[in-house]
Amino acid sequence: MEKSAPLHACHVNKITIIINRAHVFLHSIAILFLIHYRLSFFFQHPPNIIIPTLPWLLIFVSELLLHLAWLLAQSHRWRPVYRTVFPERLPADDKLPPIDVFICTADPNKEPSVEVMNTVISAMALDYPPEKLHVYVSDDAGSDATLRCTKEAWNFARYWVPFCRKYGLVTACPDIYFSSSEDGFKGSSEFKAERKKMEEKYEILKQRIRRIVQENHRDVAVNNKLDHSSIIEVINEYYKEKDEVKIPLLVYVSREKRPSRHHNFKAGALNVLLRVSAMISNSPYILVLDCDMHCNDPTSARQAMCYYCDPQTSQSIAFVQFPQTFRNISEDDIYDSQLRFIFKIHWLGFDGAGGPTISGTNFYIKREALLGNFSKQQDLMTLKRSFGPSNDFIKTLVEDYKPCFIKDGESSKMLLENANVLASCSFEDQTTWGTKVGFLYFCVLEDYFTGFTLHRKGWKSVYLYPKRPQFLGTATTNFNEALIQWTRWVSGLTSVAISRFCPLICGSLKMSLVHLMCYLEAAFMPLLYCLSLWGFALIPQLCLFNGIPLYPKISDSNFIIFSIIFISAISKSLYEVVIFGDQFKEWKNEWRIWMVKSVTCYTYGSLDAILNKLGIKEASFLPTNKVTDDEQVKLYEMGIFDFRAATMFLAPLVTVILVNFAAFVRAVVKALVMDDDGDQYWEKMFSQMFLSFYILVSNYAIIEGMIIRKDKASIPLSATLLSVVFSVFILLIGSVILC
Numbered sequence: 144m145e146k147s148a149p150l151h152a153c154h155v156n157k158i159t160i161i162i163n164r165a166h167v168f169l170h171s172i173a174i175l176f177l178i179h180y181r182l183s184f185f186f187q188h189p190p191n192i193i194i195p196t197l198p199w200l201l202i203f204v205s206e207l208l209l210h211l212a213w214l215l216a217q218s219h220r221w222r223p224v225y226r227t228v229f230p231e232r233l234p235a236d237d238k239l240p241p242i243d244v245f246i247c248t249a250d251p252n253k254e255p256s257v258e259v260m261n262t263v264i265s266a267m268a269l270d271y272p273p274e275k276l277h278v279y280v281s282d283d284a285g286s287d288a289t290l291r292c293t294k295e296a297w298n299f300a301r302y303w304v305p306f307c308r309k310y311g312l313v314t315a316c317p318d319i320y321f322s323s324s325e326d327g328f329k330g331s332s333e334f335k336a337e338r339k340k341m342e343e344k345y346e347i348l349k350q351r352i353r354r355i356v357q358e359n360h361r362d363v364a365v366n367n368k369l370d371h372s373s374i375i376e377v378i379n380e381y382y383k384e385k386d387e388v389k390i391p392l393l394v395y396v397s398r399e400k401r402p403s404r405h406h407n408f409k410a411g412a413l414n415v416l417l418r419v420s421a422m423i424s425n426s427p428y429i430l431v432l433d434c435d436m437h438c439n440d441p442t443s444a445r446q447a448m449c450y451y452c453d454p455q456t457s458q459s460i461a462f463v464q465f466p467q468t469f470r471n472i473s474e475d476d477i478y479d480s481q482l483r484f485i486f487k488i489h490w491l492g493f494d495g496a497g498g499p500t501i502s503g504t505n506f507y508i509k510r511e512a513l514l515g516n517f518s519k520q521q522d523l524m525t526l527k528r529s530f531g532p533s534n535d536f537i538k539t540l541v542e543d544y545k546p547c548f549i550k551d552g553e554s555s556k557m558l559l560e561n562a563n564v565l566a567s568c569s570f571e572d573q574t575t576w577g578t579k580v581g582f583l584y585f586c587v588l589e590d591y592f593t594g595f596t597l598h599r600k601g602w603k604s605v606y607l608y609p610k611r612p613q614f615l616g617t618a619t620t621n622f623n624e625a626l627i628q629w630t631r632w633v634s635g636l637t638s639v640a641i642s643r644f645c646p647l648i649c650g651s652l653k654m655s656l657v658h659l660m661c662y663l664e665a666a667f668m669p670l671l672y673c674l675s676l677w678g679f680a681l682i683p684q685l686c687l688f689n690g691i692p693l694y695p696k697i698s699d700s701n702f703i704i705f706s707i708i709f710i711s712a713i714s715k716s717l718y719e720v721v722i723f724g725d726q727f728k729e730w731k732n733e734w735r736i737w738m739v740k741s742v743t744c745y746t747y748g749s750l751d752a753i754l755n756k757l758g759i760k761e762a763s764f765l766p767t768n769k770v771t772d773d774e775q776v777k778l779y780e781m782g783i784f785d786f787r788a789a790t791m792f793l794a795p796l797v798t799v800i801l802v803n804f805a806a807f808v809r810a811v812v813k814a815l816v817m818d819d820d821g822d823q824y825w826e827k828m829f830s831q832m833f834l835s836f837y838i839l840v841s842n843y844a845i846i847e848g849m850i851i852r853k854d855k856a857s858i859p860l861s862a863t864l865l866s867v868v869f870s871v872f873i874l875l876i877g878s879v880i881l882c
């Protein structure tokens with residue numbers, strides 16, 4: 144009876160689907176009317192002499208681009224699904240497949256070691272048979288401090304893991320566990336005493352880590368070595384005494400680095416782990432974690448196994464993705480650091496269409512899916528051309544390969560030497576690593592691109608969004624860092640959009656049209672938004688400034704088309720906030736940050752990708768800074784913008800505000816002063832005045848930062864002055880060209 148019970152279920156909310164599709168239908172009709180209205184301008188006889196063609200054309204193009212972006216985004220609303228799993232129905236522990244956990248870290252100065260070690264410890268404490276769990280830490284900085292901290296973390300895990308198991312803790316990460324009052328006052332006196340002891344041990348661990356970091360801090364060369372051989376250490380070996388409760392294997396890996404070689408960022412690091420782990424544990428499933436992402440709930444592994452232990456889905460599913468959830472999101476998340484749109488809305492629809500793409504971290508992936516299409520019957524030379532020259536690694540590709548690495552707790556020296564070869568710079572030369580095998584190097588967004596390639600090959604994926612966050616990370620809550628991060632993401636997405644891998648060109652018949660549209664939306668979203676929003680931020684305003692109407696009068700029946708489109712878009716997004724139980728604030732923040740990102744990081748990221756394509760600029764992946772300063776965190780928590788950001792981000796924002804302000808004020812004055820046709824002027828210019836007003840009100844935070852606030856985090860005078868120059872220039876040029 145138990146055996147036939149399903150391990151997982153997929154729910155479709157029919158009402159949501161009906162509402163979404165009805166909205167798509169009605170909104171599309173309104174858009175068609177708008178297109179008709181704009182097009183009819185060009186067929187007027189005699190041509191409209193009051194309104195010049197160029198601004199009309201530009202605003203029409205902006206509208207078309209925005210509608211295209213909207214249409215693509217509807218793929219995420221087409222069939223959202225929600226999944227549940229039943230891990231209690233899984234087979235007995237001895238039948239569960241082994242898992243390797245990959246944790247990437249790259250810079251001890253930007254990634255606080257205490258946090259990184261919490262990720263390591265929480266992964267070791269996953270609720271899974273310990274002999275079937277192997278944790279690998281990839282240190283791209285080759286930092287001695289990280290190696291020493293990893294040893295300290297292992298030492299702590301020897302006590303922490305048995306403690307978690309004994310009392311069935313629901314929080315696997317020590318930092319989260321001790322910073323909440325979970326279990327603190329409950330339980331037997333024995334538990335309380337042990338908890339206290341653990342807390343003390345954790346304090347000691349933190350102190351030791353901080354001391355190690357301090358000792359190394361003085362020496363930058365030790366902290367981020369760009370020139371070193373590979374280092375692979377199996378941490379468990381350092382402690383010979385036998386522990387009562389087994390704990391997972393912990394391995395430290397730092398791949399070889401040479402200044403003359405390209406390292407392919409995180410994807411390069413993950414591929415080294417793929418090879419090294421094959422020699423040591425070769426688990427068929429892999430959990431990938433960023434160093435800033437702790438395992439909050441230890442049950443994620445069993446949840447993911449509900450798909451891999453089901454013979455019906457195990458063959459087709461390449462990865463099980465969990466959302467990125469964060470522990471440092473404030474009430475008023477002004478920068479939308481929680482990425483609500485992605486993980487609460489889009490990924491549910493992506494899942495319904497064929498599976499979400501890889502989201503960088505928090506996913507359980509099948510090793511086989513990453514190894515590409517190869518046949519075990521292929522001759523050795525062909526396999527070597529794909530996978531590199533190591534005979535030992537080729538052996539690991541065979542299904543019945545059992546790593547002979549751990550024999551009675553002793554590591555085999557020879558295998559470790561071979562593993563070092565696999566972590567060398569030159570190993571991937573003349574192979575298909577990064578192009579066909581492993582995580583792909585084509586763009587800095589290795590996650591999106593690798594996910595897309597897997598789906599193109601016919602693999603599926605699933606999205607699990609359980610109520611209790613399985614993983615909790617640290618989101619970027621610093622304005623400048625958030626914009627830099629988005630610039631990198633956008634650059635990655637756009638580089639795919641403008642390449643031969645564009646989903647439009649190389650989508651496959653193995654993917655549904657809606658699924659392809661989900662990928663297209665992600666790839667083109669930045670370009671479409673930045674182009675159209677620049678249009679909306681300047682063209683109607685420049686025309687307003689010069690008294691040229693671009694929209695129908697209020698009394699014109701066509702006015703209703705524009706009103707319907709505006710109200711429909713606004714109310715649908717409000718509906719999506721409400722049904723997910725989020726607050727009005729979130730809706731307001733999302734609209735504002737969308738405008739802000741469109742004229743800053745979407746623009747710069749797209750430009751970066753284009754320059755990269757032209758060979759003018761190289762792609763880069765600087766890890767985001769996870770070190771926070773108290774003042775900045777305080778501002779974020781109070782919902783106040785921290786404008787201590789690069790001028791290249793501030794200048795476009797302030798310029799747009801100034802142009803809108805100038806146009807709006809001039810129009811109001813004109814409407815008041817011109818009594819002869821005063822009424823008509825209001826009527827004629829209402830839409831443009833409303834648009835400027837809407838932009839100004841939505842972005843009041845920028846006006847406040849520019850004029851009212853006098854604190855350190857307000858907009859510096861230099862940025863404002865520079866923007867004044869830009870806006871005067873834009874107003875002048877606009878008046879000459881457009882009118």
Ligand SMILES: O=c1ccn([C@@H]2O[C@H](COP(=O)(O)OP(=O)(O)O[C@H]3O[C@H](CO)[C@@H](O)[C@H](O)[C@H]3O)[C@@H](O)[C@H]2O)c(=O)[nH]1
Binds near residue numbers: 248281407590767
């Ligand atoms: O050369 C590098 C650069 C980064 N990393 C690691 O990659 C992870 C992600 O880097 P982070 O600085 O945290 O970037 P985010 O923008 O926060 O990462 C998001 O975007 C990345 C793609 O740009 C994805 O890989 C991530 O999973 C996703 O969370 C971190 O653990 C880094 O240590 C490396 O291992 N090597």
Ligand SMILES: [Mn+2]
Binds near residue numbers: 433435767
């Ligand atoms: Mn991160």
